[in-house]
Amino acid sequence: MATFAPLFKKRVEMPIKFNQMRRYILSFIFLLSLSVFAFSQEHSEPQSGGQPTNGEVQHGDPGAIDHQDHGTEAHDAGCGPQEEHEFDPGATAFHHIADQNIYSIGPWNFPLPCFLYAPDHGWSVFSSGKFHADAHGNGHVAVDKYVLVEGMVQRIADPTFPDGEVEVAHHPYFQKVKREDGGEKEIASICYESKLYPAEDRSTADGGLFGGGITSFYDFSLTKNVTSMIFIFALLSWMFLSVAKAYKTRDGMAPKGMQGFIEPIFIFIQDEVAKPFLGHKWEQYLPFLMALFFFILALNLFGQIPFLGGSNVSGNLAVTMVLAIITFLVVNLSGNKHYWEHILWMPGVPAWVKVILTPVELLGVFIKPMTLMLRLFANITAGHMVMVIFVSLIFVFSNNGINVGAGYGTAVGSTLLTLFMMTIELLVAFIQAFVFTILTASYIGAATEEAHH
Amino acid sequence: MGGSIAAIGMGLAVIGAGIGIGQIGGKAMEAIARQPEAVGDIRANMILTAALVEGAALIAIVMAYLVK
Numbered sequence: 001m002a003t004f005a006p007l008f009k010k011r012v013e014m015p016i017k018f019n020q021m022r023r024y025i026l027s028f029i030f031l032l033s034l035s036v037f038a039f040s041q042e043h044s045e046p047q048s049g050g051q052p053t054n055g056e057v058q059h060g061d062p063g064a065i066d067h068q069d070h071g072t073e074a075h076d077a078g079c080g081p082q083e084e085h086e087f088d089p090g091a092t093a094f095h096h097i098a099d100q101n102i103y104s105i106g107p108w109n110f111p112l113p114c115f116l117y118a119p120d121h122g123w124s125v126f127s128s129g130k131f132h133a134d135a136h137g138n139g140h141v142a143v144d145k146y147v148l149v150e151g152m153v154q155r156i157a158d159p160t161f162p163d164g165e166v167e168v169a170h171h172p173y174f175q176k177v178k179r180e181d182g183g184e185k186e187i188a189s190i191c192y193e194s195k196l197y198p199a200e201d202r203s204t205a206d207g208g209l210f211g212g213g214i215t216s217f218y219d220f221s222l223t224k225n226v227t228s229m230i231f232i233f234a235l236l237s238w239m240f241l242s243v244a245k246a247y248k249t250r251d252g253m254a255p256k257g258m259q260g261f262i263e264p265i266f267i268f269i270q271d272e273v274a275k276p277f278l279g280h281k282w283e284q285y286l287p288f289l290m291a292l293f294f295f296i297l298a299l300n301l302f303g304q305i306p307f308l309g310g311s312n313v314s315g316n317l318a319v320t321m322v323l324a325i326i327t328f329l330v331v332n333l334s335g336n337k338h339y340w341e342h343i344l345w346m347p348g349v350p351a352w353v354k355v356i357l358t359p360v361e362l363l364g365v366f367i368k369p370m371t372l373m374l375r376l377f378a379n380i381t382a383g384h385m386v387m388v389i390f391v392s393l394i395f396v397f398s399n400n401g402i403n404v405g406a407g408y409g410t411a412v413g414s415t416l417l418t419l420f421m422m423t424i425e426l427l428v429a430f431i432q433a434f435v436f437t438i439l440t441a442s443y444i445g446a447a448t449e450e451a452h453h
Numbered sequence: 454m455g456g457s458i459a460a461i462g463m464g465l466a467v468i469g470a471g472i473g474i475g476q477i478g479g480k481a482m483e484a485i486a487r488q489p490e491a492v493g494d495i496r497a498n499m500i501l502t503a504a505l506v507e508g509a510a511l512i513a514i515v516m517a518y519l520v521k
Contacts, residue, residue: 272493272497367512370512371508371509371511371512374508374511374512374515375504375507375508375511378511378514378515431500434500435500435501435504438497438500438501438504439501439504442501
């Protein structure tokens with residue numbers, strides 16, 4: 001960061017008028033609070049509409065366990081009333097940071113291509129615009145038994161449900177069921193011709209650890225996260241190719257434009273990360289470290305931009321897992337004899353200590369990439385969640401839209417809190433990209449170090 | 454009121470990591486005050502060490518989440 005210091009100093013000394021600065025900050029706060037109010041209005045509508053019936057909800061359907069209303073006009077297909085429920089900030093946060101099959105920016109939903117495979121039906125390829133999703137991401141058309149529930153594609157496994165495009169009720173019914181291990185799981189059911197059909201999530205290869213598992217279909221779609229990743233890939237390629245070209249055409253001259261932006265960051269990683277940790281081999285690993293750093297940094301920052309979908313790519317466990325696996329392969333494939341000797345049969349310690357040390361060192365080989373994976377995932381996910389929870393405070397304090405005054409009061413406070421958290425998250429975006437790179441460099445450095453005893 | 458013993462475990466893990474990272478940050482500030490010219494090296498090492506402490510806490514949190 002020493003390289004950044006003169007840069008920042010120069011910026012601060014530039015004659016930016018205080019008034020101008022204040023105008024920017026005020027307009028930004030205004031925009032942010034506008035979005036908070038828009039969000040609060042969208043979520044409080046169903047409550048004000050359903051208010052009078054609040055006390056007299058019928059429990060007529062004995063088969064339904066614990067109905068929850070997630071929408072406005074759910075009773076259109078005759079599946080019985082849905083019970084009002086309390087606002088759950090945790091569930092809201094998880095839903096907002098999850099990957100989606102539509103890209104929603106503000107009130108607009110942009111369809112994305114779906115590539116779905118079910119073993120008993122084969123491939124289904126269509127655009128997610130066919131679901132006709134509303135602002136909550138709930139589609140009211142089922143396509144080949146696939147339905148859109150809160151932005152995610154789910155499938156109705158029931159063979160009696162018809163194939164092709166079928167109009168279903170607008171909003172899914174949510175039911176809480178007990179999982180085998182005692183925890184609770186929420187499943188969505190779709191109402192079609194006065195009958196409830198339970199929908200299944202896509203298959204996940206987590207071995208059941210996070211409540212997933214193999215279900216009746218596999219989702220290979222171009223989701224919101226994949227779209228953001230492709231966009232970032234194109235952006236970084238364009239930036240670096242133009243900078244590389246500038247070094248050829250402007251040889252010997254002062255850096256200009258994009259070059260001036262990239263060069264200090266590049267030099268910083270090269271001098272503070274690559275050279276001290278990798279010794280004389282630093283040039284060989286520099287492209288890998290740079291790719292890691294700029295990819296993670298760009299994804300972290302892209303997820304922080306408000307009103308742009310807020311895709312949580314580097315806070316996705318699968319993405320960080322792939323990054324960690326690549327690091328694992330690079331470290332262990334470039335490990336020399338000295339490195340493996342220190343893991344398998346540590347020289348210079350008594351034999352009985354070696355017996356204890358070898359399993360510990362072997363575990364360490366796998367724990368190192370695992371912590372890389374978890375650190376990036378947890379930090380970015382926590383950052384995204386905290387912001388949603390601060391916005392959720394409005395609904396908690398306004399009693400779900402009933403107490404409007406408290407809602408407006410809290411909206412001001414939570415806007416300021418969100419603004420503060422976003423500033424911190426900018427710092428976290430840099431630090432996490434830096435930490436991932438520096439730890440990778442130190443692991444590679446340890447694996448390629450020459451013996452010196 | 455929801456929650457479980459796993460939540461207490463997560464809290465304990467965070468206390469440990471908090472003490473650790475606090476020590477690292479405090480000592481780094483002291484070191485920078487003594488030798489302001491070494492601020493670059495000290496900061497890089499501070500972040501690296503804090504990341505290692507954080508890794509242990511994250512493993513504890515994830516285990517608490519999985520075992521509950």
